Amino acid sequence: MKGADQIGELDIYVLGGDVDLADRVARYLNGVDINIIPTDELAIPATASPSRASLAMISTTVIDGSAAAIGECQRAISMPIIWIGEVPRGPGQLLPQDFHALPLDFSRAGLLTMVANLAVRLQASATRATDAGAMVAQSECMRALLREVDMVADFNTSVLIRGETGVGKERIAQLLHQKHSRRCIGSFVPVNCGAVPDGLFESLFFGHAKGAFTGAVGTHKGYFERAHGGTLFLDEIGDLPLHQQVKLLRVLEDGAVTRVGAGTPVQVDLRVLAATNKDLPYLVRDGAFRADLYYRLAVIELHVPSLEERGEIDKIAIFKSVIAAMLGDELRAALPDVPQWLCTAISQMRFPGNVRELRNLAERVGVTVMQxxxxxxxxxRSLLANAQRIQATLAERISESAMGRNRLDMADRSRVLEALATNGWRRQETAQYLGISRKVLWEKMRKYRIFDNERISA
Incomplete structure (x- = not known):
C-alpha cells in the first residue's frame, strides 16, 4: 500500500457527528498499524496520550463550519486535525495556517497520502523533542538514580517509578527499556491511565475482534499485544479506577489477554513499568488502590527527585541544554555564552512543575533570543518576571480552588453522616434517602474516610 510504510504506529481520534466516519476510515486504512478511536465530543486532548503520535479526523458537521470555529477548535486540540466535509471559502474566511481537509467523498488514496504526510511530520517532531530532552544528570541524586537504572534495566521485573509531576518519570521508563538488551528491539508502549475513557478500556488495553461491536470493522491489537516483546509503560497508574485495576491485574498475573469479542486468549511477553505522583501505599490503606496490584507493580521502586532536590547545578544545565538545542550551531557561534546573570536568575527560581516547567520557560527565552x-x-528580565507573576497567580488560584473544594467536601461529608445516622447506618436505605446508588454512597464514605466507629461516637 503506497505510503503505508511511512505511517508507523498512530492513534486517530475520529469525531464523525452524523457521518459514519470511523467505519470508513477503518476500512480504508485496514492493514496499517493504526488505532482508530471513535469519540463523541471535542474534548480529544483529555483522551489522547501525549507520548504517542496522534491526529484527529473531525467532520465539519460537528461545528458551525465557519473559519473562526475551525481555528478555535484547532487551537484547543493539541494534535493535527484533518477536516472532513465542506469548508468555508470566500472573502473573510481566513483558515488556520496548518489546515488540512478532505472532501466528504474522499478516496482511499487521498486519505492514505494525507495521513502518511502528517505521520512523517509527527515522527520528525517527536525525534526533535527526544533529542532536546536528553537526560541531564549533573547532581549527585540524579547520578545515583541513573546508576540504579543501569543496575535493574536488564531484568524483567516490574518497576514502579515515583516522583512529582514533570520530573521526567517517562524518560526514566524509556531508559529502562532502551538499556534492556532483549526488549530494546521491541516496542515501548506508553499509556496515560488517567486519560483512558471508561467505555474504551477493554478495547484499548485488550484489543477487539472484527465485529465485536458497532464500528469494529477490523481486528485491533490492544496495548498489551502491541507491547509484546517490549515494554508497557503505565503512566499515572494511581488514577486508574478500582474496577479497571482488577482487569489489569488479571492480565499481569496470567500473561494472556482475550480480545473483546474473541474467545481465545493470546499470550503476551512484556515488561511492565508504572509511574505515579501519588502515594500508593496511602491509597491502598484508604481502599482506593488494590494492594495486590501495588505489590505486583512495585517489585522495584525508583524515586525521581524533584528539581528542587536536584539543585542549582541541574537547573542551569537543563536550561542551557534547551537553549543550545533551539539556537543551533550557527546562532550559538554568533552569540556569547548564556550570560551569568541569566543563569543566576534561573537557579534562584522555583519550578513547581519541575523539569517540564523549566523547559517551557527555556523555550520562551530561546524564541526571544532567536528573534x-x-x-x-x-x-x-521582563520575560522572567512575567513567568514568576503567572506562577504566583496559578499557585494562588490552585490554593483558593483547593480551599473551596475542602469546604464543599466537608459540607458533603456532614450531609452523608447525617443521612447515615437518620437511617440507622443502613447503607441501602441511606443511598435511597440521598437519591444516589449504593456504590456512590460507598465511594463517598471511602473518599471522606467515614467508618463505622463514627457511628459509635456520634
Missing part, C-alpha cells in the same frame, strides 16, 4: 539575535537583558 532578537542577542541576549537582550531588559526583555529577558
Amino acid at each position: 532578537t539575535r542577542a541576549w537582550d537583558a531588559p526583555r529577558l
